[in-house]
Amino acid sequence: MPNPTDATDSTDTETNPEASTTDADEFTVTPYAVSGEVDYEKLLERFGATSLTDDQLDRFPDHPMIRRRTFYAGRDVNEYLEAAESDDPHAIVTGRGPSGPMHLGHVLSLYLARRFQRETGATVYVPLSDDEKYLAKDQSFASIGGHTRDNLRDVLAVGFDPENTRIVIDTADADVIYPIAVRLANYLTPATVEAIYGQQDTVGLQFYPAVQATHLLLPQLVAGRQPTLVPIAVDQDPHVRVCRDVAAKEALPVEKPGALLGRFLPSLEGPGKMSSSGDAPSIELTDDPETVAATVNEHAYTGGRATLEEHREKGGDPSVDIPFQYLRFCFEDDDEALELLRCEVI
Amino acid sequence: MPNPTDATDSTDTETNPEASTTDADEFTVTPYAVSGEVDYEKLLERFGATSLTDDQLDRFPDHPMIRRRTFYAGRDVNEYLEAAESDDPHAIVTGRGPSGPMHLGHVLSLYLARRFQRETGATVYVPLSDDEKYLAKDQSFASIGGHTRDNLRDVLAVGFDPENTRIVIDTADADVIYPIAVRLANYLTPATVEAIYGQQDTVGLQFYPAVQATHLLLPQLVAGRQPTLVPIAVDQDPHVRVCRDVAAKEALPVEKPGALLGRFLPSLEGPGKMSSSGDAPSIELTDDPETVAATVNEHAYTGGRATLEEHREKGGDPSVDIPFQYLRFCFEDDDEALELLRCEVI
Numbered sequence: 001m002p003n004p005t006d007a008t009d010s011t012d013t014e015t016n017p018e019a020s021t022t023d024a025d026e027f028t029v030t031p032y033a034v035s036g037e038v039d040y041e042k043l044l045e046r047f048g049a050t051s052l053t054d055d056q057l058d059r060f061p062d063h064p065m066i067r068r069r070t071f072y073a074g075r076d077v078n079e080y081l082e083a084a085e086s087d088d089p090h091a092i093v094t095g096r097g098p099s100g101p102m103h104l105g106h107v108l109s110l111y112l113a114r115r116f117q118r119e120t121g122a123t124v125y126v127p128l129s130d131d132e133k134y135l136a137k138d139q140s141f142a143s144i145g146g147h148t149r150d151n152l153r154d155v156l157a158v159g160f161d162p163e164n165t166r167i168v169i170d171t172a173d174a175d176v177i178y179p180i181a182v183r184l185a186n187y188l189t190p191a192t193v194e195a196i197y198g199q200q201d202t203v204g205l206q207f208y209p210a211v212q213a214t215h216l217l218l219p220q221l222v223a224g225r226q227p228t229l230v231p232i233a234v235d236q237d238p239h240v241r242v243c244r245d246v247a248a249k250e251a252l253p254v255e256k257p258g259a260l261l262g263r264f265l266p267s268l269e270g271p272g273k274m275s276s277s278g279d280a281p282s283i284e285l286t287d288d289p290e291t292v293a294a295t296v297n298e299h300a301y302t303g304g305r306a307t308l309e310e311h312r313e314k315g316g317d318p319s320v321d322i323p324f325q326y327l328r329f330c331f332e333d334d335d336e337a338l339e340l341l342r343c344e345v346i
Numbered sequence: 347m348p349n350p351t352d353a354t355d356s357t358d359t360e361t362n363p364e365a366s367t368t369d370a371d372e373f374t375v376t377p378y379a380v381s382g383e384v385d386y387e388k389l390l391e392r393f394g395a396t397s398l399t400d401d402q403l404d405r406f407p408d409h410p411m412i413r414r415r416t417f418y419a420g421r422d423v424n425e426y427l428e429a430a431e432s433d434d435p436h437a438i439v440t441g442r443g444p445s446g447p448m449h450l451g452h453v454l455s456l457y458l459a460r461r462f463q464r465e466t467g468a469t470v471y472v473p474l475s476d477d478e479k480y481l482a483k484d485q486s487f488a489s490i491g492g493h494t495r496d497n498l499r500d501v502l503a504v505g506f507d508p509e510n511t512r513i514v515i516d517t518a519d520a521d522v523i524y525p526i527a528v529r530l531a532n533y534l535t536p537a538t539v540e541a542i543y544g545q546q547d548t549v550g551l552q553f554y555p556a557v558q559a560t561h562l563l564l565p566q567l568v569a570g571r572q573p574t575l576v577p578i579a580v581d582q583d584p585h586v587r588v589c590r591d592v593a594a595k596e597a598l599p600v601e602k603p604g605a606l607l608g609r610f611l612p613s614l615e616g617p618g619k620m621s622s623s624g625d626a627p628s629i630e631l632t633d634d635p636e637t638v639a640a641t642v643n644e645h646a647y648t649g650g651r652a653t654l655e656e657h658r659e660k661g662g663d664p665s666v667d668i669p670f671q672y673l674r675f676c677f678e679d680d681d682e683a684l685e686l687l688r689c690e691v692i
Contacts, residue, residue: 131528141529171525178520182477183487185550190536193549203539204531207553 029235031197040072040234040263047237049073049261056081061119065112070329071231075240076258080227084120089226091219092116095127098147099137102154103282105265108330109231110158117161124165126155127215131170135204154285168218170211177214180221185210187249196238213243220254231260266325270301296323315346375581377543386418386580386609393583395419395607402427407465411458416675417577421586422604426573430466435572437565438462441473444493445483448500449628451611454676455577456504463507470511472501473561477516481550500631514564516557523560526567531556533595542584559589566600577606612671616647642669661692
């Protein structure tokens with residue numbers, strides 16, 4: 001439990017120590033672990049975020065992940081929308097932890113950011129947290145460096161506007177990152193970090209949340225106060241909450257960053273978060289079309305009924321049929337075409 | 347107490363958790379606090395360092411602070427001496443925490459390093475830990491930045507060989523420092539930091555020992571394995587011990603740095619460590635001769651007897667007479683001249 005004299009006593013705090021712990025054996029969602037069947041609405045209560053309103057959905061640039069509520073909740077979304085509508089400066093931060101090859105689940109928020117950039121001119125920052133992955137994963141610095149270079153190619157392939165996009169690699173750009181992180185670290189207690197992330201094994205992992213907070217404030221520190229939106233899978237929300245807490249301490253001239261929280265792309269093998277641990281099959285961004293087809297054919301969970309008889313009787317269940325879900329998440333933009341596909345599954 | 351599964355269970359550990367705690371109300375010596383009357387020999391037992399032998403004294407370049415055992419103890423001193431005698435690469439690291447103006451007590455190890463550099467060609471690294479001072483002192487980043495620039499001038503005025511000296515400022519040179527510190531931080535547990543430095547209020551201070559360890563390994567990381575000697579006041583020895591612990595984990599291709607441990611220059615007002623807190627009078631490096639004379643005349647503790655009568659009867663006590671002690675520490679090189687002065691005090 002946090003010390004009541006520490007950061008968590010801030011009246012402005014959003015780092016509720018209960019937020020990321022398991023709720024009566026139901027499900028766990030933290031930046032380092034997701035288990036159980038996630039109740040996305042209950043998660044908002046835990047985290048203190050709010051569902052997107054219909055009005056907000058209409059005001060975002062049109063995208064299937066917005067329209068279909070894959071990104072379904074947020075924090076301070078209106079400030080971002082107002083700046084985007086008024087042609088005022090506004091920014092998006094969405095990054096990557098380079099611990100292995102990037103797969104489809106990693107790229108969804110980048111696709112969304114690209115869409116927003118093209119529609120309203122958002123500046124996009126893409127931090128690659130090689131420091132965190134070195135500290136959190138049992139890999140050498142050289143191995144993480146290799147993944148960083150490979151992931152960088154995948155990020156570039158997304159097609160951002162080079163004039164309006166900045167890619168940051170924590171160790172390579174430490175001259176920018178570290179001095180800011182030190183300033184933020186002065187407002188972040190070990191007790192707060194433990195309350196949000198659990199006990200950390202090394203002082204590197206204790207310090208890292210200050211680096212993460214730096215990422216989310218970079219657009220404002222480079223170009224002045226402006227609404228910043230962070231589109232991320234909902235399990236990464238604690239990072240945003242830490243940053244908002246620290247930003248509120250007025251260590252630096254910034255506003256709190258907002259968040260746009262997304263559901264997990266389901267695993268090829270069925271409901272649950274797509275794994276990047278390497279043992280579960282997944283579609284990597286560098287796979288060629290034949291490999292993608294073979295992976296889907298071999299591994300994708302389809303139909304959703306217990307037996308062939310039940311499937312023949314009731315038809316498939318689109319809510320768990322993985323090929324349909326992947327198309328619905330992002331890869332079939334046309335709602336009518338998607339509805340036809342849904343009917344085919346049933 | 348540290349967790350026995352943490353760093354302190356290393357068979358190679360030097361981070362004895364008892365080392366920096368108070369010993370039966372006698373005295374306390376840690377990097378952040380010195381109090382009581384310091385027993386320098388007992389301190390070596392606590393810290394696990396060893397007194398310099400007569401042979402070692404003879405092998406160092408001649409300097410009053412060596413000859414008179416102001417620097418009186420060390421770790422792995424022979425390795426350094428052998429490299430210096432063989433013209434093999436060898437280095438010295440001695441830095442400065444820029445929290446205010448530099449005074450005489452801060453410059454002694456720099457003078458020693460300059461002497462060694464001139465005599466045997468040691469490469470000298472001078473890290474300025476602006477990050478630590480921002481985190482540890484109640485000052486703005488801008489204020490610490492001002493002291494850093496001022497201290498830098500004082501360091502340059504020492505007269506190091508520009509070709510063979512590197513000055514490092516933690517935040518300005520973060521592109522070099524941070525990636526190494528991350529690698530070392532992976533081998534440093536919160537329990538180890540707490541055992542050595544006590545509980546830290548922020549994750550910045552938790553992380554800083556990894557930055558300090560980086561300083562001491564820089565010569566080897568830049569120019570390959572080589573004996574590195576760290577001349578410091580004895581209260582800073584815990585930093586060396588942390589670095590030696592981490593270096594032993596083989597995260598990087600380095601040898602453990604050695605240490606040369608010095609006594610404290612006494613305060614102008616009498617026995618004890620010279621204070622830099624600002625409220626005690628001290629001689630700043632930028633003071634002109636008139637100011638130095640006035641400060642000494644006004645504040646220096648002299649004589650050492652309780653009353654004028656006792657002084658007239660027994661004479662002064664050179665062991666506590668501050669003008670004599672300052673001359674003895676460093677500022678009167680000639681032993682015969684010093685002996686004449688000693689006789690004058692008595």
